Amino acid sequence: xxxxxRRYGPGLTLIMTLxxxxxxxxxxxxxxxxxxxxxxxxxxxxxxxxxxxxxYGFGNYLKVFDGSIERSLFGISFSIPVHVMTFGxxxxxxxxxxxxxxxxxxxxxxxxxxxxxxxxxxxLILLLFIPLWVSEVLRAFAWWIILAFRGPLNALLxxxxxxxxxxxxxxxxxxxxxxxxxxxxxxxxxxxxYNAVQSLDTNQIEAAEDLGAPWWKIHWRIxxxxxxxxxxxxxxxxxxxSAGSLLVPSILGSTTSQWFTQTINQWFNDALDWNTxxxxxxxxxxxxxxxxxxxxxxxxxxxxxxxK
Amino acid sequence: MHKFRQTLAHLYxxxxxxFLLAPLVVMSGAAFNDSKLPSIVPWRGFTTMWFSEMIADxxxxxxxxxxxxxxxxxxxxxxxxxxxxxILVNSISGRARTVLYGMMISTILxxxxxxxxxxxxxxxxLGGAIFGPDGKPWxxxxxxxxxxxxxxxxIAAMVMLLVLxxxxxxxxxxxxxxxxxxxxxxxxxxxxxxxxxxxxxxxxAAVAFFQSIENFNVTQFTRGGADTLTVxxxxxxxxxxxxxxxxxxxxxxxxTLLLALAYEINRRRRARIEAARQAEARRxxxxxxx
Numbered sequence: 001x002x003x004x005x006r007r008y009g010p011g012l013t014l015i016m017t018l019x020x021x022x023x024x025x026x027x028x029x030x031x032x033x034x035x036x037x038x039x040x041x042x043x044x045x046x047x048x049x050x051x052x053x054x055x056y057g058f059g060n061y062l063k064v065f066d067g068s069i070e071r072s073l074f075g076i077s078f079s080i081p082v083h084v085m086t087f088g089x090x091x092x093x094x095x096x097x098x099x100x101x102x103x104x105x106x107x108x109x110x111x112x113x114x115x116x117x118x119x120x121x122x123x124l125i126l127l128l129f130i131p132l133w134v135s136e137v138l139r140a141f142a143w144w145i146i147l148a149f150r151g152p153l154n155a156l157l158x159x160x161x162x163x164x165x166x167x168x169x170x171x172x173x174x175x176x177x178x179x180x181x182x183x184x185x186x187x188x189x190x191x192x193x194y195n196a197v198q199s200l201d202t203n204q205i206e207a208a209e210d211l212g213a214p215w216w217k218i219h220w221r222i223x224x225x226x227x228x229x230x231x232x233x234x235x236x237x238x239x240x241x242s243a244g245s246l247l248v249p250s251i252l253g254s255t256t257s258q259w260f261t262q263t264i265n266q267w268f269n270d271a272l273d274w275n276t277x278x279x280x281x282x283x284x285x286x287x288x289x290x291x292x293x294x295x296x297x298x299x300x301x302x303x304x305x306x307x308k
Numbered sequence: 309m310h311k312f313r314q315t316l317a318h319l320y321x322x323x324x325x326x327f328l329l330a331p332l333v334v335m336s337g338a339a340f341n342d343s344k345l346p347s348i349v350p351w352r353g354f355t356t357m358w359f360s361e362m363i364a365d366x367x368x369x370x371x372x373x374x375x376x377x378x379x380x381x382x383x384x385x386x387x388x389x390x391x392x393x394x395i396l397v398n399s400i401s402g403r404a405r406t407v408l409y410g411m412m413i414s415t416i417l418x419x420x421x422x423x424x425x426x427x428x429x430x431x432x433x434l435g436g437a438i439f440g441p442d443g444k445p446w447x448x449x450x451x452x453x454x455x456x457x458x459x460x461x462x463i464a465a466m467v468m469l470l471v472l473x474x475x476x477x478x479x480x481x482x483x484x485x486x487x488x489x490x491x492x493x494x495x496x497x498x499x500x501x502x503x504x505x506x507x508x509x510x511x512x513a514a515v516a517f518f519q520s521i522e523n524f525n526v527t528q529f530t531r532g533g534a535d536t537l538t539v540x541x542x543x544x545x546x547x548x549x550x551x552x553x554x555x556x557x558x559x560x561x562x563x564t565l566l567l568a569l570a571y572e573i574n575r576r577r578r579a580r581i582e583a584a585r586q587a588e589a590r591r592x593x594x595x596x597x598x
Contacts, residue, residue: 004399007483009493019392020408027461028415031426038429108324111317122575124321126568131328133564135522137541138557142331144545145338145346152334155349183331215313236417244419247524247538251545261421261525268529274429281422288419 032285039279060279083263087283090260091291093174094242097181101189101238102231104182109193109230110223114202132187140251143180144170147252176252177259181242188241189234196230197223232301236292243288260284332561339554346551358555365552371535374452375521378536381456382463382520383513389460390467390512391505397468398475413469415462420525427458428530450532458526463519467512474508 004013040056064087068079112121131139146153147169154166170176200223208218224231249259264284268277296302337348342355362368397409428450435448447453478501486496502509524538531539537556544553 004396007399007480007487007493008497012493012497016392016396019389020396023389023393023461023464024408024411027427027457027464028411028418031430031461032418032422034430034433035422035426038433104324107317107320111321115314115317116321123572126572127325128328130561130564130568131332133518133567134332134557134561135538135541137524137538137545138335138553138560139331141541141545141553141557142335145348146331146334148345148347150349151347152349183327240417240419244421244525246421246528247542250542261419264421264425265528268425274425277425278429281419281425284419285422289417292417 035278036282038275039282041275043273043275060276061283063276063279064283083260083280086258086263087260087287089174089258090243091287093178094181094239097178097185097242098189098235098239100178100182101186102193102235104186105190105193105234106231109190109197109227110219112194113197113200114205128187128190131183136184137247137251139184140180140248143176143183144251147176147179170252171254171256173254174257176254177249177257180248180252181245184245184248185238185241188237192230192234192237193227194230196227200226228299229301232296232299236296239292239295240288243284332557335554336558336561338551339558341551344550346549346554358551361550362552362555367535368537368540368552368556371537371540374534375537378452378456378459378527379517379520381453382459383516385456385460386463386467386516387509387513389464390516391471391509393464393468394471394475395501398472412465415465418462420462420523421529423458423461424526424529427454427461427526431457450530452527452531452534452536454530454532455523455527455536458530459520459523463516466515466519467509470512470515471505471508474505478504 004016008016039060040058041054042057042059044054064083065081067082069082069085070077070079112124116124145151148154149166149168149170153169154163157163158166169179204222205218208222213221244261245259246261246265249257249262250265253259253262260280261284264277264280267273267280334348338346339358340354340356341348341351342353342357343350393412397405397412400408431448431454432444432450435444439445439448482500483496486500491499522538523536524542527536527539528542535543541553541556544550
């Protein structure tokens with residue numbers, strides 16, 4: 001701070017401090033505190049706001065436990081509240097998406113860092129970036145076209161003789177959502193992992209090869225440990241983006257797939273109950289943060305590694 | 309064996325690129341199919357009518373203009389806030405820096421749904437607290453200006469990261485020298501620091517612009533009744549779809565491809581110049597030695 005004053009003088013320092021304060025206070029902290037406060041208030045008609053019934057309570061949070069349905073898993077049947085199940089499935093499928101993104105991205109990241117001719121690398125990266133510049137809603141729409149019942153994917157598979165009858169892709173639970181999320185977010189895994197692998201000294205790989213290590217052992221013992229920060233940051237990005245996505249599940253979801261953000265959207269934009277929506281949004285934020293923190297603790301990476 | 313693995317790797321790269329690019333081809337193709345439903349099979353003949361229908365779609369054009377305004381506003385605000393934050397974070401150290409930096413970074417990870425709802429609630433409640441529940445004036449009503457504020461709250465962090473990376477290569481001695489030679493504080497900022505940061509600021513502005521165009525989650529919860537392109541396309545996809553969306557997508561993809569092509573040509577030209585310069589230097593060196 002002293003340094004700042006000496007270099008840019010009191011006026012500019014004040015302006016910069018005010019800008020940062022505006023950002024963090026007015027755009028981040030205060031809105032989230034308001035959200036938190038609002039989430040404990042009941043949903044009342046306008047005339048009763050501030051009246052005797054406008055008291056704090058956990059009512060909005062307890063709505064998560066309303067309306068149980070019967071489910072069975074591994075032959076054990078139990079009843080579970082709808083919204084709890086939606087939330088659990090959102091987390092579960094976000095994890096599936098993250099894992100699949102890693103499996104898809106890792107070989108390519110290694111290829112880009114160590115195998116491809118360095119002179120054609122910029123062109124390859126440019127090609128990879130093109131889908132990223134096309135907006136998310138259009139990418140989800142593209143898969144909506146592809147996965148349609150009379151769409152190109154079924155036509156292709158039928159003509160190849162791989163299937164006999166067209167498949168209803170968008171009516172198989174979360175299949176469409178998972179495919180769409182992978183397509184949308186795989187690049188957020190690819191680039192951090194690529195950056196991490198790229199910083200590995202190729203001599204280490206060659207030394208291991210010379211000493212007779214099989215290829216899988218080289219990856220397991222040398223490349224993967226080195227790339228861990230990149231993998232962690234890619235995973236956190238993909239997981240948070242997937243769990244927080246509203247577009248892809250809304251466009252590619254089936255009748256049996258419900259994403260937690262869709263539930264929030266229904267409270268906010270359909271039921272117009274902003275307070276319950278706040279409670280749900282806060283739950284999403286809290287539980288995702290906890291989940292990511294635990295994952296980061298397990299893999300021993302810090303938040304500052306992720307920003308790289 | 310090594311050769312075989314290499315071939316496999318090339319093959320994987322090609323498959324991956326097909327996976328990424330084929331959906332865009334399918335989407336573009338459907339823009340020219342003479343069929344009420346957007347698809348490429350069955351092919352019912354070539355038509356350009358979806359493009360004329362798109363231009364006739366007033367709502368879409370309005371949404372397009374809105375999108376551009378929002379994106380420009382977000383880019384300007386995010387660049388100003390992000391650059392100031394980067395300079396501030398760079399000049400402090402210790403615990404304060406860790407906390408401040410952590411807070412800024414964490415905004416990227418907050419789900420857009422949460423940002424949208426919290427922005428909306430805070431500004432409307434603030435308006436309600438100052439002016440009462442009825443007749444709240446502008447900034448306190450739902451609308452695209454709230455979308456701008458919500459988007460800035462996390463896009464500024466991206467700009468901050470880019471500028472902060474650039475600051476690492478800045479030689480603070482230059483500022484000292486300028487101050488010693490009698491430059492004012494404003495001159496140091498304008499003539500020395502900012503010119504060094506311009507590449508990062510430019511990249512930040514571009515990132516902010518495109519992130520804003522993409523944004524759906526924040527906009528969906530703050531927009532009031534207004535449309536941006538993303539929200540409009542979303543509502544179209546959910547209700548009755550006609551291939552006008554494909555026509556729009558085709559045009560956007562073309563613009564993207566043109567930009568990418570221009571970038572690539574420019575990069576190759578510069579690489580060639582650089583290679584020629586190095587060859588020249590080598591020749592000069594050889595000549596000097598012999």
